Amino acid sequence: MNLGSRDLRAVIALVEERNFTRAAQRCHLSQPAFSALIRTIEEGLGARLFERSTRNVELTPEGRLFESSARRALADLDAMVDDFRDHATRRKGRVAVAALPSLAAGWLPAVLAEYRRRYPGIELELFDTLSDGCIALVRGKRVDFALASAAGDDAEFSTEVLCSDGFYLVCPHGHPLAAVDKVRVKDLQRHPFVHLARSSSVRQHLEAAFHPLRMRTVLEVEHLASVAGLVKAGLGITVVPELTLFHFERAGLVVKPLQARGLARTIYLVRRRSGRLSAAAQALYDLALERLPAPRRRRAGRRLIG
Amino acid sequence: MNLGSRDLRAVIALVEERNFTRAAQRCHLSQPAFSALIRTIEEGLGARLFERSTRNVELTPEGRLFESSARRALADLDAMVDDFRDHATRRKGRVAVAALPSLAAGWLPAVLAEYRRRYPGIELELFDTLSDGCIALVRGKRVDFALASAAGDDAEFSTEVLCSDGFYLVCPHGHPLAAVDKVRVKDLQRHPFVHLARSSSVRQHLEAAFHPLRMRTVLEVEHLASVAGLVKAGLGITVVPELTLFHFERAGLVVKPLQARGLARTIYLVRRRSGRLSAAAQALYDLALERLPAPRRRRAGRRLIG
DNA sequence: CACACTTACGATATTCGTAAGGATT
DNA sequence: AATCCTTACGAATATCGTAAGTGTG
Numbered sequence: 189m190n191l192g193s194r195d196l197r198a199v200i201a202l203v204e205e206r207n208f209t210r211a212a213q214r215c216h217l218s219q220p221a222f223s224a225l226i227r228t229i230e231e232g233l234g235a236r237l238f239e240r241s242t243r244n245v246e247l248t249p250e251g252r253l254f255e256s257s258a259r260r261a262l263a264d265l266d267a268m269v270d271d272f273r274d275h276a277t278r279r280k281g282r283v284a285v286a287a288l289p290s291l292a293a294g295w296l297p298a299v300l301a302e303y304r305r306r307y308p309g310i311e312l313e314l315f316d317t318l319s320d321g322c323i324a325l326v327r328g329k330r331v332d333f334a335l336a337s338a339a340g341d342d343a344e345f346s347t348e349v350l351c352s353d354g355f356y357l358v359c360p361h362g363h364p365l366a367a368v369d370k371v372r373v374k375d376l377q378r379h380p381f382v383h384l385a386r387s388s389s390v391r392q393h394l395e396a397a398f399h400p401l402r403m404r405t406v407l408e409v410e411h412l413a414s415v416a417g418l419v420k421a422g423l424g425i426t427v428v429p430e431l432t433l434f435h436f437e438r439a440g441l442v443v444k445p446l447q448a449r450g451l452a453r454t455i456y457l458v459r460r461r462s463g464r465l466s467a468a469a470q471a472l473y474d475l476a477l478e479r480l481p482a483p484r485r486r487r488a489g490r491r492l493i494g
Numbered sequence: 495m496n497l498g499s500r501d502l503r504a505v506i507a508l509v510e511e512r513n514f515t516r517a518a519q520r521c522h523l524s525q526p527a528f529s530a531l532i533r534t535i536e537e538g539l540g541a542r543l544f545e546r547s548t549r550n551v552e553l554t555p556e557g558r559l560f561e562s563s564a565r566r567a568l569a570d571l572d573a574m575v576d577d578f579r580d581h582a583t584r585r586k587g588r589v590a591v592a593a594l595p596s597l598a599a600g601w602l603p604a605v606l607a608e609y610r611r612r613y614p615g616i617e618l619e620l621f622d623t624l625s626d627g628c629i630a631l632v633r634g635k636r637v638d639f640a641l642a643s644a645a646g647d648d649a650e651f652s653t654e655v656l657c658s659d660g661f662y663l664v665c666p667h668g669h670p671l672a673a674v675d676k677v678r679v680k681d682l683q684r685h686p687f688v689h690l691a692r693s694s695s696v697r698q699h700l701e702a703a704f705h706p707l708r709m710r711t712v713l714e715v716e717h718l719a720s721v722a723g724l725v726k727a728g729l730g731i732t733v734v735p736e737l738t739l740f741h742f743e744r745a746g747l748v749v750k751p752l753q754a755r756g757l758a759r760t761i762y763l764v765r766r767r768s769g770r771l772s773a774a775a776q777a778l779y780d781l782a783l784e785r786l787p788a789p790r791r792r793r794a795g796r797r798l799i800g
Numbered sequence: 801c802a803c804a805c806t807t808a809c810g811a812t813a814t815t816c817g818t819a820a821g822g823a824t825t
Numbered sequence: 826a827a828t829c830c831t832t833a834c835g836a837a838t839a840t841c842g843t844a845a846g847t848g849t850g
Binding site: 809813814816 | 838
């Protein structure tokens with residue numbers, strides 16, 4: 189037998205109205221159609237739900253059991269439908285995203301804030317971790333997608349370029365390099381360097397860019413804020429991508445675009461290839477693409493990405 | 495929107511089969527009809543439940559939420575229908591009945607035993623109490639109906655005669671009355687009486703029958719078994735209805751029908767007038783009427799009830 | 801080209817509302 | 826007589842299955 193929410197509503201309406209005519213109105217049906225509906229339900233169940241006399245309509249003793257179950261079942265069905273719609277329309281939900289620490293601290297918060305304004309009912313979760321960690325979180329389904337610099341296996345992951353992130357020299361005011369017009373990679377070779385850890389994507393790009401030149405490493409730390417402090421104190425210079433510059437500008441350091449063709453890291457949106465993103469996740473994904481990190485106008489007047 | 499158990503079954507079939515053709519077979523539908531059904535459900539919900547590519551069918555992330563709810567809701571609906579049917583067909587249920595102590599000890603147990611054989615899934619509850627208590631239990635909805643000697647208010651209760659219960663003299667062997675051929679009420683006047691409590695229906699019938707004659711009361715007790723013991727010990731005689739005779743015959747006493755027109759108590763089936771009995775209660779009610787207490791062939795050869 | 805889902809379409813069932821019928825107060 | 830549920834019946838609607846269409850591996 190096929191019992192639907194419509195049927196349950198009809199039964200409950202009749203229980204409450206104790207009158208076919210009024211219950212029919214509540215169900216937007218003519219009274220005979222409503223009568224037939226109740227009859228059909230009763231036939232499907234195999235026994236009467238209501239005891240009718242011309243002047244009175246009331247539940248049978250078995251009908252009374254049915255009523256309480258029916259109310260619960262109808263509430264469950266309605267809640268189920270509402271919940272589905274809420275998720276589909278992004279009134280409810282949850283998005284988990286992984287992002288490189290530089291993005292998580294600089295550009296992403298504004299995007300998340302806008303997302304939250306648009307979809308206040310959706311819970312957000314952010315993992316700020318290095319690229320390998322980001323990819324692992326995507327693989328392990330801990331996050332819906334990641335903002336990372338390394339694109340993983342193409343069979344497992346679907347990647348899309350978010351932006352290209354050019355590299356900048358950072359040095360203290362008064363440093364010899366601060367006066368150089370166009371800084372080239374080989375200009376840096378003689379100066380002591382403060383580095384990020386080898387596991388960071390920034391460092392890996394740098395190593396590749398300098399090869400086969402050597403760098404004079406004085407210190408190696410985990411966090412960009414530490415790098416900024418060390419450079420500020422005159423321990424060395426550093427080279428970092430554009431999206432991290434807010435750290436150094438806040439610290440009152442000189443930042444200068446590096447004249448180095450091909451020295452740029454690419455930031456990708458990375459997600460699992462199988463399945464699709466939830467409505468909530470897709471909306472954040474799309475918003476990220478809309479609010480691309482705006483490249484600053486470089487001294488040379490070129491834009492990094494079209 | 496109208497979401498039915500049929501719809502839920504279709505969704506669940508498709509989740510499990512991940513294939514429209516096989517899921518359609520499970521639902522006894524042609525594949526296009528099944529496809530249309532899923533489409534209709536999705537339109538009603540306002541978003542896709544399934545992601546289809548020609549070679550693969552899988553739930554959307556929102557659909558995954560829906561699935562688990564749908565399984566629960568479907569199980570609830572099915573359980574609700576099954577439960578209703580079980581109650582309507584007397585595979586489940588509960589009957590509470592009140593009965594006079596004489597009936598509860600003598601005739602009723604065999605009826606209950608037969609009922610239980612027929613409907614082993616139905617719980618039984620029996621209150622053995624005096625007539626007023628029986629009526630009160632009916633009024634308070636503690637029992638479905640009662641077997642009592644007093645019919646209550648006709649507006650509140652519906653009553654039906656179960657049987658008429660004739661009165662018998664009970665005396666010890668060798669007692670002068672044991673030899674009398676046809677015992678009349680006035681023959682008893684001179685003998686000491688053992689009585690039931692004034693609140694019992696038996697006593698009330700007796701008082702009416704003897705009026706205006708006086709009875710020589712020696713003792714007054716609550717239980718028939720006590721009366722039997724006292725009569726056996728020679729303290730007096732007693733008069734009791736036929737349905738209690740098993741007590742006295744077991745005790746080896748003489749029982750003789752009383753020649754007294756109109757001296758009989760009527761046993762009624764008493765139930766509330768409003769509402770109807772549950773299927774389980776109605777079955778016991780009907781069985782009681784089928785298994786009427788069989789009147790014994792009296793010496794005079796007359797039957798008390800037709 | 802084979803498989804799987806969708807669309808098209810005519811046939812069948814179901815459901816609907818109006819009007820008449822019947823029962824109860 | 827008034828009220829309320831049921832039955833009757835033609836019309837509108839929904840659902841079904843067959844057959845053709847479309848897209849993907």
